[in-house]
Amino acid sequence: MNLKKYQEICKENTPKENIFKKTIISFIVGGLIGLIGQLLIKVYLSFNSFSYTDACNLMMITLIFFSCFFTALGFFDDLVTKCGAGLFLPITGFAHATVSSAMEYRKEGLVFGIGSNIFKMSGSVILYGVVSSYICALIKYLGG
Amino acid sequence: MTLKFNNVYINETSLVVGPFVKDGPLKNFDKVYNDFYNGEKTFEECEIKALNDCLKILLEKINKNEKQIDVVFSSDLSNQLSISNIVLSKYNIPYFGVYNACSSLTEMIILSSSMIESKKINNSILLTSSHNLTAERQYRNPVEYGAPKPKYSTFTVTSSTGCYISNTKSKIKIDTCTIGKVIDSTIKDVSNMGAVMAIAAANTLFQHLNEIKKDSNYYDLILTGDLGKYGKKIFVDTLKELYNIELKNYDDTACMIYDNNDKNTLAGGSGISCMPTVLYSKIIPEMKNEKIKNVLLLATGALMNPTIVNLKKSIPSISHAVSLKVIR
Numbered sequence A: 001m002n003l004k005k006y007q008e009i010c011k012e013n014t015p016k017e018n019i020f021k022k023t024i025i026s027f028i029v030g031g032l033i034g035l036i037g038q039l040l041i042k043v044y045l046s047f048n049s050f051s052y053t054d055a056c057n058l059m060m061i062t063l064i065f066f067s068c069f070f071t072a073l074g075f076f077d078d079l080v081t082k083c084g085a086g087l088f089l090p091i092t093g094f095a096h097a098t099v100s101s102a103m104e105y106r107k108e109g110l111v112f113g114i115g116s117n118i119f120k121m122s123g124s125v126i127l128y129g130v131v132s133s134y135i136c137a138l139i140k141y142l143g144g
Numbered sequence B: 001m002t003l004k005f006n007n008v009y010i011n012e013t014s015l016v017v018g019p020f021v022k023d024g025p026l027k028n029f030d031k032v033y034n035d036f037y038n039g040e041k042t043f044e045e046c047e048i049k050a051l052n053d054c055l056k057i058l059l060e061k062i063n064k065n066e067k068q069i070d071v072v073f074s075s076d077l078s079n080q081l082s083i084s085n086i087v088l089s090k091y092n093i094p095y096f097g098v099y100n101a102c103s104s105l106t107e108m109i110i111l112s113s114s115m116i117e118s119k120k121i122n123n124s125i126l127l128t129s130s131h132n133l134t135a136e137r138q139y140r141n142p143v144e145y146g147a148p149k150p151k152y153s154t155f156t157v158t159s160s161t162g163c164y165i166s167n168t169k170s171k172i173k174i175d176t177c178t179i180g181k182v183i184d185s186t187i188k189d190v191s192n193m194g195a196v197m198a199i200a201a202a203n204t205l206f207q208h209l210n211e212i213k214k215d216s217n218y219y220d221l222i223l224t225g226d227l228g229k230y231g232k233k234i235f236v237d238t239l240k241e242l243y244n245i246e247l248k249n250y251d252d253t254a255c256m257i258y259d260n261n262d263k264n265t266l267a268g269g270s271g272i273s274c275m276p277t278v279l280y281s282k283i284i285p286e287m288k289n290e291k292i293k294n295v296l297l298l299a300t301g302a303l304m305n306p307t308i309v310n311l312k313k314s315i316p317s318i319s320h321a322v323s324l325k326v327i328r
Helices: A001-011 A018-047 A052-073 A076-083 A093-110 A110-116 A123-143 B043-062 B079-088 B104-117 B132-139 B192-210 B228-243 B273-290 B306-310
Strands: B002-004 B007-019 B071-075 B095-097 B122-132 B159-166 B172-178 B222-224 B251-252 B292-304 B316-326
Touching: A001 B192, A001 B228, A018 A052, A018 A076, A052 A076, A052 A093, A076 A093, A093 A110, A110 B159, A123 B007, B002 B192, B007 B273, B043 B071, B043 B079, B043 B122, B043 B132, B043 B159, B071 B079, B071 B104, B079 B095, B104 B122, B104 B159, B104 B172, B104 B273, B104 B292, B104 B316, B122 B132, B159 B273, B172 B192, B172 B273, B192 B222, B192 B228, B192 B292, B192 B316, B222 B228, B222 B273, B228 B251, B273 B292, B273 B316
Parallel strands: B071 B095, B071 B122, B222 B251, B222 B292
Antiparallel strands: B002 B172, B007 B159, B007 B172, B122 B159, B172 B316, B292 B316
């Protein structure tokens, strides 16, 4: 059987994704998330009782809360499907991945269900986040 | 290898369908589930209920009790056929669990027809079941994750189907069958199931036509399993370029099951129940009205396993062919 020819036929008939359109959508949505974050920082700073670092932390907590909440209500996954990387690359995506895994496995028990599987989708973010921050810190330390 | 049957008939069918299929172009369902839970706590329990309902409806339709059924064959997509196992544990019928991914329907027809033809048994029931979200959960990501999918990926059909075949004469006769071979598709993309399976279907069709010594126009309709919009094109092109066969009366059940304007269903249906749902709700009624008389079924299965896919191995596929004929 001519498998090389078959691979060519498959390639010809497989549709290409519209990367340009998807990039633009992700760019706009990602930018909007950034804008909302910035506005939230401004709002928290206007209370006068928070430092800039506190305001940033509160902004992140707010974004995480709402993406978790919307995932639990069941419509955040449709938004992720439409907006792509614009929604799943920022911190909203990390929260969404964690909550969706928790919802998936809650019927299998608290320990072996939620406990074992909650970081199924987002575990690599934690692992490589820690590893890369360690390397960056090392470089900074050695470089002075 | 092609076998000929002389005394096996399809007598009755039953269908329980779920969301998306019920909104599609097909009609003639026995029961409709409006959502993916249908009052149960989990998707798996919903699928168990659907398959159970389907078997119950079929037994009522043929007016037989479980002791009068010789063998039941059943297949689903859940690990270790757990849905079939649980449903059949409530019945007192000898049981074969069959798995050949989405080509299980034709495989079950071949197995049970051979037993009926050789007079070892008189009748049998064939069950299939698939559920969009149990499959999604098992083969892909958590249901609420919603990662964007490529255009060419397919959308698993939610339905349970049942079929009663026996040596009692009816209008639809099971005529011939060709047992397919496992083919290494060399495709590694788990979303591109059409490309994985098209080559197996082309290979089996070529072999079938050679062995019955007819050309493709002999059939009023040739149906492939669940290749989807793009897999269908790959199948037609492969036949033309590698096997020199031109198809005229051809369609793919993945493209017939959903409303084609619905963007959620991407390239079309897939799953074990895709072909039987189209067959029982559309093709068999048309055959009973003698609109079409000679049909070839090429159910196609991608024999994939999430672990092996993650190990970056290519996905093998298989297709078994069964032909149905209208008799007077």
